[in-house]
Amino acid sequence: MKSQQQEGWNVPASRVARDTHNPIRSIVENLNLNPNPDKPMIALSIGDPTVFGNLSPPTEVINALCESVESLKYNGYAPSVGYEEARQAVAEYSSVGNLEITAKDVILCSGCSCSLDLCITVLANPGQNILVPRPGFSIYRTLAEGLGVQVKYYDLLPEKQWEADLAQLEEAIDTRTAAIIVNNPSNPCGSVYSREHLSAIVEIAEQNRVPIIADEIYEHFVFKGHEFVPLALLSKNVPILSCSGLTKRFLVPGWRMGWIIIHDKNSVFEKEIRSGLQRLSQRIIGSNTIVQGALPVILSTTPQDFFESTVQHVEKNAKLAFAALKPIDGLTPVMPQGAMYMMVGLDLAKFSLFPTEIQFVEQLVTEESVFCLPGKCFDYPGYMRLVLTVPTEIMIEACNRIGQFCERHLHLPLEVEAQMNS
Amino acid sequence: MKSQQQEGWNVPASRVARDTHNPIRSIVENLNLNPNPDKPMIALSIGDPTVFGNLSPPTEVINALCESVESLKYNGYAPSVGYEEARQAVAEYSSVGNLEITAKDVILCSGCSCSLDLCITVLANPGQNILVPRPGFSIYRTLAEGLGVQVKYYDLLPEKQWEADLAQLEEAIDTRTAAIIVNNPSNPCGSVYSREHLSAIVEIAEQNRVPIIADEIYEHFVFKGHEFVPLALLSKNVPILSCSGLTKRFLVPGWRMGWIIIHDKNSVFEKEIRSGLQRLSQRIIGSNTIVQGALPVILSTTPQDFFESTVQHVEKNAKLAFAALKPIDGLTPVMPQGAMYMMVGLDLAKFSLFPTEIQFVEQLVTEESVFCLPGKCFDYPGYMRLVLTVPTEIMIEACNRIGQFCERHLHLPLEVEAQMNS
Numbered sequence A, B: 001m002k003s004q005q006q007e008g009w010n011v012p013a014s015r016v017a018r019d020t021h022n023p024i025r026s027i028v029e030n031l032n033l034n035p036n037p038d039k040p041m042i043a044l045s046i047g048d049p050t051v052f053g054n055l056s057p058p059t060e061v062i063n064a065l066c067e068s069v070e071s072l073k074y075n076g077y078a079p080s081v082g083y084e085e086a087r088q089a090v091a092e093y094s095s096v097g098n099l100e101i102t103a104k105d106v107i108l109c110s111g112c113s114c115s116l117d118l119c120i121t122v123l124a125n126p127g128q129n130i131l132v133p134r135p136g137f138s139i140y141r142t143l144a145e146g147l148g149v150q151v152k153y154y155d156l157l158p159e160k161q162w163e164a165d166l167a168q169l170e171e172a173i174d175t176r177t178a179a180i181i182v183n184n185p186s187n188p189c190g191s192v193y194s195r196e197h198l199s200a201i202v203e204i205a206e207q208n209r210v211p212i213i214a215d216e217i218y219e220h221f222v223f224k225g226h227e228f229v230p231l232a233l234l235s236k237n238v239p240i241l242s243c244s245g246l247t248k249r250f251l252v253p254g255w256r257m258g259w260i261i262i263h264d265k266n267s268v269f270e271k272e273i274r275s276g277l278q279r280l281s282q283r284i285i286g287s288n289t290i291v292q293g294a295l296p297v298i299l300s301t302t303p304q305d306f307f308e309s310t311v312q313h314v315e316k317n318a319k320l321a322f323a324a325l326k327p328i329d330g331l332t333p334v335m336p337q338g339a340m341y342m343m344v345g346l347d348l349a350k351f352s353l354f355p356t357e358i359q360f361v362e363q364l365v366t367e368e369s370v371f372c373l374p375g376k377c378f379d380y381p382g383y384m385r386l387v388l389t390v391p392t393e394i395m396i397e398a399c400n401r402i403g404q405f406c407e408r409h410l411h412l413p414l415e416v417e418a419q420m421n422s
């Protein structure tokens, strides 16, 4: 028997490949970005805290990695879920409050993205759906749609510090709902949920018997006066897969070290999910062993003041940016409580040149060389997201430029602008 | 609306998770392995050249990694296909003969397993099939079946140095065949194909318009007198995805550095496959950046005599083992030409105690503490696979024990054995 194509070659991509999209990438690639040559570019768009050079991992972490390399002990294959000692270290690191996590509850992955991939893959079949926050991080959609799993949104409410619309969340659950994704602290909102709000979410999951995937990659990354509460701490019966990693808190996104923690007090995941995750981890045989070898030292010796100084820096920038943008007519910044981002609402009725936030951010690049991600990247038009990890003087400069830009364009009737451009 | 389960919790695993199996793991876990306490264990089962401590990566590679860590330049996110310079380094390393590979033809992945995962995922839809060698490495099946892609076998012929049965290969191609996987040099066979044989395979792919996935993770790992020919060198029109990495040749399986090279002279993959692979790489955002940062140095400075000494060691063991096992009644070792393995045929008619090779390898552990993988792990009953990377004295000791074991069990009638065991 012969294959279909006798004439010429035609090799189509699979459905999975076609349906795997990173919306941020496609939106950004279609933007017209022509920075003003007279002003140095300020990219407030990239969620990589290391790119500006002001934030780096602590010496302890770098040294731990060097020692791991030089020990020559971590060149071979690890079990696909990770070395026992490395998983044990994550278990200890994550056992806050009365959470009792053991090494067997931990699966090391190639970054938190891979953790999320495994969690969504193990829980949801094509045709089922998962509930994701809006605005929310785009990888949930990238992963789910690639698998043929539908994404249903629940809204986060800017006027309530981005708490979830609980009624809508519950309403969105249907017979085909495989999981609820909760992202706390949040990208892009920078919100940090209270114990009460998290409990309310867990309660809805419990009532409806829907497991939760908790994306806690920004765990502990919270500003003064706020508290990070691991979702699992509040769950009596809801089984939770919590995803985190070194990426953000230790400032090493490129190292690709993430993990899943299986919280399953009542052994709901014992029957199929735990072993399913283990089997899925064999597809790519786990994460880099050199980083695994260093994990026990990294997680136990990184000094508290390293974490604090990073968060303080981001908090300082958040306050500065909020103070600078708040008075600007047409902008509604929402003060974050943690993570590395701030969402800013645009009153587009006041900027008549820009039909959507897309044109606003494009023109902001053209005139001011300041690039913020349009809300559309997070399925949330009418907003833009600012990254807060930049050096403070750049943060200030960016806000000044945004201010001047807004002043120039406030209420500017279309005709005038057209004349200016011609 | 509420979810299905009002009473209690029942969270089933997805189809993908259920269908993702590592046959080696399930076979090995079901073996009765009770080593003889009087003899130290010799595990000739694990395809990890670093476990015995006699083979380690070269100093140049270790130093390159340390420098990459200390430079502090590789902590941030890389593009999900990898840094340009790292891909450029792979392109140069792989541009042998008249192959002209550029950085844009290279996608870095988290190990060769991840490369294979992306290649199979991009080419095959559920319901389609891929052709894989038998005996063959089990990950093809793990990956394909997880995706709902069927595996069809083409046999490798031990009497022809494990060349593919070409007639059967062609016969196996049908209208739903998405790709042919060719593994050269081979795990578990240790075979290294000639230019002619590879050309014959390419010719079949060409006639039938089926793309090839070339698993070349053992590239250059060939014994004296043999030559590694990249499959792509022989293809005029067949588009080929070649998978390789640092894993075997540089003795760093745990580092998880693999890559795909897109060979596509006639731009068959231009329309969908290239961009599909790029999009799929965004699911887990690529491989460890520290290793990526070191790749240019690793690939350009590792001395030739490091590679040669590893291969010489394996070749020496191969010759020793072959010479030791060849004369043993009931065994048919097939001399390998490269890679790290040797397949040994068992004439089970002569070992009446053992209905299949499974019982043979189990009892070999019980009596002699020597563990070889049963052929079933490679879909090839009646054989066992020996790993050849062990220290030479252990290789010799293992062969001696195998010899004594075979002598003891040759033709042994069942009744006598039963008496012995009672």
Ligand SMILES: Cc1ncc(COP(=O)(O)O)c(C=O)c1O
Pocket (backbone or CB within 6 Å): A047, A110, A111, A112, A113, A114, A137, A139, A183, A186, A187, A215, A217, A245, A247, A253, A256, A257, A258, B284, B285
């Ligand atoms: C909310 C959230 N989850 C997951 C990730 C992915 O983390 P990683 O780089 O470890 O894959 C990010 C990265 O930006 C994120 O913002």
Ligand SMILES: Cc1ncc(COP(=O)(O)O)c(C=O)c1O
Pocket (backbone or CB within 6 Å): A284, A285, B047, B110, B111, B112, B113, B114, B137, B183, B186, B187, B215, B217, B245, B247, B253, B256, B257, B258
């Ligand atoms: C033929 C073959 N392909 C691929 C792999 C996987 O390599 P990696 O460890 O880089 O994923 C192996 C590992 O044993 C192999 O033998």
